[in-house]
Amino acid sequence: MGAMRARVLVVDDDPALAEMLTIVLRGEGFDTAVVRDGSKALDAFREVHPDLVLLDLMLPGVSGLDVCKEIRAESGIPIIMLTAKTDTVDVVLGLESGADDYVMKPFKPKELTARIRARLRRADVGSAERLRVADVEVDVPGHQVTRDGEPISLTPLEFDLLVALARKPRQVFTREVLLEQVWGYRHAADTRLVNVHVQRLRSKIEKDPEHPEVVVTVRGVGYRAGTS
Amino acid sequence: MTGEPASLGAGPDRTEPAFPPAVQDAGGPDVVSADPAQDRPAGRSSLFDKLRRGFDRARIRVAFWSRSLLVRVVVLTLTLSTVVMLTLGLILQQQITTGLLRSKIDAATAEIDSARQTVQSSLSGADSDPSSLREQLRLALTEIGRADGSSDAQGSTAGVFEPVIVPSRVGSETDLAIQQPTGDVPAELRARIGQGEIAYQYTTIRRDGQNIPALVMGSPARTSTDSFEVYLIFPLAGELGTVQVVQRTLLLGGIALSLALTLISALVASQVVRPVRRAAASARKLAAGDLAERMPVTGPIELTTLASSFNGMAEAIRVQIRQLEEFGKLQRRFTSDVSHELRTPLTTVRMAADVLHESRQDFPPHLARSTELLVDELDRFESLLADLLEISRYDAGMAELSAEPIDIRSSINTSIAAAASVADQLGVTIVTSLPHHPVVAEIDARRVDRILRNLIYNAIDHADGKPVELELAADDDVLAITVTDHGVGLRPGEAGLVFNRFWRADPSRQRQTGGTGLGLAISLEDARLHGGWLQASGAPGEGARFRLTLPRRHGGLITASPLPLRIGADVSPSTAGAVDSTGEPGIYAEGIRMMVEDGTLKPVPSHDELHPASVPSAGPTAALSSTDQPQTPRAAADSENDGAVSAITGTPAGQPSTVGGPA
Numbered sequence: 001m002g003a004m005r006a007r008v009l010v011v012d013d014d015p016a017l018a019e020m021l022t023i024v025l026r027g028e029g030f031d032t033a034v035v036r037d038g039s040k041a042l043d044a045f046r047e048v049h050p051d052l053v054l055l056d057l058m059l060p061g062v063s064g065l066d067v068c069k070e071i072r073a074e075s076g077i078p079i080i081m082l083t084a085k086t087d088t089v090d091v092v093l094g095l096e097s098g099a100d101d102y103v104m105k106p107f108k109p110k111e112l113t114a115r116i117r118a119r120l121r122r123a124d125v126g127s128a129e130r131l132r133v134a135d136v137e138v139d140v141p142g143h144q145v146t147r148d149g150e151p152i153s154l155t156p157l158e159f160d161l162l163v164a165l166a167r168k169p170r171q172v173f174t175r176e177v178l179l180e181q182v183w184g185y186r187h188a189a190d191t192r193l194v195n196v197h198v199q200r201l202r203s204k205i206e207k208d209p210e211h212p213e214v215v216v217t218v219r220g221v222g223y224r225a226g227t228s
Numbered sequence: 229m230t231g232e233p234a235s236l237g238a239g240p241d242r243t244e245p246a247f248p249p250a251v252q253d254a255g256g257p258d259v260v261s262a263d264p265a266q267d268r269p270a271g272r273s274s275l276f277d278k279l280r281r282g283f284d285r286a287r288i289r290v291a292f293w294s295r296s297l298l299v300r301v302v303v304l305t306l307t308l309s310t311v312v313m314l315t316l317g318l319i320l321q322q323q324i325t326t327g328l329l330r331s332k333i334d335a336a337t338a339e340i341d342s343a344r345q346t347v348q349s350s351l352s353g354a355d356s357d358p359s360s361l362r363e364q365l366r367l368a369l370t371e372i373g374r375a376d377g378s379s380d381a382q383g384s385t386a387g388v389f390e391p392v393i394v395p396s397r398v399g400s401e402t403d404l405a406i407q408q409p410t411g412d413v414p415a416e417l418r419a420r421i422g423q424g425e426i427a428y429q430y431t432t433i434r435r436d437g438q439n440i441p442a443l444v445m446g447s448p449a450r451t452s453t454d455s456f457e458v459y460l461i462f463p464l465a466g467e468l469g470t471v472q473v474v475q476r477t478l479l480l481g482g483i484a485l486s487l488a489l490t491l492i493s494a495l496v497a498s499q500v501v502r503p504v505r506r507a508a509a510s511a512r513k514l515a516a517g518d519l520a521e522r523m524p525v526t527g528p529i530e531l532t533t534l535a536s537s538f539n540g541m542a543e544a545i546r547v548q549i550r551q552l553e554e555f556g557k558l559q560r561r562f563t564s565d566v567s568h569e570l571r572t573p574l575t576t577v578r579m580a581a582d583v584l585h586e587s588r589q590d591f592p593p594h595l596a597r598s599t600e601l602l603v604d605e606l607d608r609f610e611s612l613l614a615d616l617l618e619i620s621r622y623d624a625g626m627a628e629l630s631a632e633p634i635d636i637r638s639s640i641n642t643s644i645a646a647a648a649s650v651a652d653q654l655g656v657t658i659v660t661s662l663p664h665h666p667v668v669a670e671i672d673a674r675r676v677d678r679i680l681r682n683l684i685y686n687a688i689d690h691a692d693g694k695p696v697e698l699e700l701a702a703d704d705d706v707l708a709i710t711v712t713d714h715g716v717g718l719r720p721g722e723a724g725l726v727f728n729r730f731w732r733a734d735p736s737r738q739r740q741t742g743g744t745g746l747g748l749a750i751s752l753e754d755a756r757l758h759g760g761w762l763q764a765s766g767a768p769g770e771g772a773r774f775r776l777t778l779p780r781r782h783g784g785l786i787t788a789s790p791l792p793l794r795i796g797a798d799v800s801p802s803t804a805g806a807v808d809s810t811g812e813p814g815i816y817a818e819g820i821r822m823m824v825e826d827g828t829l830k831p832v833p834s835h836d837e838l839h840p841a842s843v844p845s846a847g848p849t850a851a852l853s854s855t856d857q858p859q860t861p862r863a864a865a866d867s868e869n870d871g872a873v874s875a876i877t878g879t880p881a882g883q884p885s886t887v888g889g890p891a
Contacts, residue, residue, distance in 0.1 A: 014572050014573075014576070016573065016576045017572055017573075017575055017576045017579075020575075020576045020579045020580055021579070023579075023583065024579050024582075024583060027583070058568055058572075082575075084567055084568035084571035084572060089628070105571035105572060105574070105575040106571055106574040106575040106577075106578040106610055107575060107578070108578065108579075108582055109578075109579050109582045109583065110582070174635075174638065176638060176642075190674070191673055192630075192674075195632070219633050219668075220633035220634065220635060220666065220668030221635065221666070221668075
């Protein structure tokens with residue numbers, strides 16, 4: 001695959017798991033770089049320029065959540081958390097600190113690579129669209145979101161989420177449908193992913209996240225784009 | 229003149245007047261209180277009645293207010309001090325009255341002596357001629373009335389008096405025609421004087437239109453020629469006034485003292501009550517969770533003892549609670565740590581095994597088979613670990629409900645899809661009966677999915693290849709899902725055991741679906757966390773039914789389930805149309821043809837495009853078809869009585885069927 005190989009930065013303190021991840025990812029055709037210490041993760045990230053970060057939440061030194069926030073502050077690249085914690089609070093905390101997705105330990109290699117591929121595969125750019133949701137302008141090919149000319153910085157996943165909603169403004173999307181369309185998962189995924197990402201998206205694009213106008217909740221069903 | 233004699237103090241010893249009984253005894257006109265305005269002569273018995281009534285009233289009041297120490301003390305003090313003041317006042321008044329009258333009598337005795345001597349000397353040798361006698365009498369009267377020489381007030385210690393001299397000779401009295409109040413002398417006294425005694429009697433005289441109590445002292449006076457009766461009438465107006473003043477003073481003083489005592493007692497009681505209240509407030513704060521709350525250790529020794537005891541107790545409680553909290557925290561930490569520490573190496577092993585498994589065709593047969601076993605058992609190990617951790621989370625009280633409104637039908641479809649491959653392997657059809665409209669409930673989707681998955685896997689496991697039915701019904705407050713199989717069923721008593729950890733109906737029976745034995749126990753906890761019910765019923769040979777009943781709003785209460793728990797208690801297939809909770813008979817009869825593709829349950833006439841699975845599904849594509857109606861073989865309804873029904877969460881067994889649902 002040569003230059004086409006996607007580069008994955010593995011941030012994990014467990015040497016065996018890190019090595020195993022390397023073996024599996026190389027076998028699946030990814031380039032990998034491993035950093036074992038959370039405090040060096042950011043430096044490694046700047047150096048390696050990965051296409052995706054695989055981040056273990058339980059790191060010595062720096063908390064995985066902090067690493068996640070640091071990387072997210074610099075870049076919108078996909079971050080997948082590896083977590084052994086199954087509690088909702090832990091998962092939600094991880095997602096809120098900027099991760100796009102999480103994989104619960106123990107996981108199957110196929111499951112992990114499927115998630116990685118789903119994150120690396122960008123949604124179809126489509127035609128030169130300009131969408132408008134409420135007072136937010138979305139330039140789809142340009143990956144630009146603006147309100148009154150002011151650009152709003154979104155991660156690719158948040159952008160995809162907004163575009164998915166904005167393309168069918170009248171449609172109500174269930175969480176399952178959004179998981180399918182935005183994350184690319186058919187089933188067995190956690191709808192908490194959607195909830196947290198909608199919250200994150202709202203915190204960036206809504207004037208008042210408490211009273212959302214762009215991404216509107218349809219109680220008991222899901223979400224839809226707000227009316228312009 | 230009343231003519232009604234008071235009790236007589238009589239006898240030779242005149243210094244022992246019989247007056248005191250007159251004061252105490254009820255009845256006759258009292259010297260002191262002849263004034264009708266004073267109602268004190270109501271006497272002792274009516275006084276005690278009044279006291280008793282007062283006591284009764286006070287007791288009722290005390291009973292009413294007995295929950296307040298302050299009020300109790302005040303009422304008690306007021307009552308008791310009133311009683312004491314009344315008693316004391318009565319005694320004092322009696323003493324004063326007695327003393328007053330005694331000195332009056334003493335003075336009167338001296339006065340009558342001198343009067344008698346005056347009469348004897350003045351009338352000695354008095355003429356029997358009435359006119360001269362009249363003159364002599366007048367002189368004698370004047371002489372008596374002016375004993376000390378002063379003009380109007382006779383001036384002796386006995387005070388003013390009116391002398392009366394009556395000749396003993398019968399008939400002479402009327403002839404004298406002297407202006408003197410002879411009529412004020414009681415006849416009884418005259419009789420006794422006539423017998424030669426010196427005596428006195430209390431009576432009432434009328435002066436200036438007023439009835440005045442009076443003391444009449446009488447003595448016979450014998451001259452050499454004649455005998456007279458000398459009477460001195462002492463009006464007791466002065467004494468009456470004095471006694472009235474004393475009475476008023478005592479009354480006012482008593483009232484004032486009672487009130488003062490009450491006030492003092494209230495003050496004292498509040499001194500005691502205030503710290504008690506403070507202690508109560510502290511205890512309340514402590515109970516509300518403010519473990520740092522302490523009472524100030526100040527004031528009198530009893531209160532400092534109370535405060536320090538309280539503080540000691542609070543400290544002990546705080547330490548205990550801290551220890552328990554610490555213990556709980558440690559347990560949670562442990563659970564979390566075990567979870568992480570086990571999961572990380574397990575992940576590595578899992579991945580390594582899967583890598584081996586991928587290339588097993590390159591291995592010699594024994595290595596290939598070993599790899600397969602390794603992967604399969606790792607699956608079991610993983611699910612067992614997951615279940616154990618979940619159970620221990622419940623045991624540690626760490627489970628949290630993250631409820632949000634969700635269409636329960638999507639949960640059902642997800643769960644059926646997850647079980648589809650296993651169902652297909654075992655040749656089990658899953659027949660669903662779902663309403664056509666969304667059934668939105670505030671649930672924790674992850675937990676409800678897990679309950680449903682466990683129930684479905686369990687049913688498939690025990691279905692013996694027969695269809696498994698899944699039905700959903702809901703009313704405004706509650707939804708119910710039943711999962712029914714028609715396999716071996718449950719023996720009597722087993723319905724209560726199925727939720728036990730690691731319980732197996734038949735230990736020799738192999739689990740096909742790889743259950744850990746903890747699934748139903750976890751499901752029960754999940755249901756309870758929702759405030760819902762999870763119940764089982766069944767009969768041997770008939771199959772088993774599990775019913776999950778959940779409130780549609782978080783925190784709602786369930787009173788009845790919209791679906792029956794017993795197999796055979798539901799409607800017959802011929803009326804199955806009524807099962808549909810849209811309330812439109814016949815709609816269900818259309819049926820929904822479902823198929824499972826890549827683990828997703830889809831209606832067969834799919835207008836949705838079928839996406840390729842991003843996540844590999846575990847099993848081959850399975851087709852799941854729902855029959856037109858839930859006409860799967862049902863056990864005969866007559867075996868219902870043999871059914872073992874268990875109400876795990878407190879529902880009466882054998883609930884009446886409520887199928888039909890809301891319109």
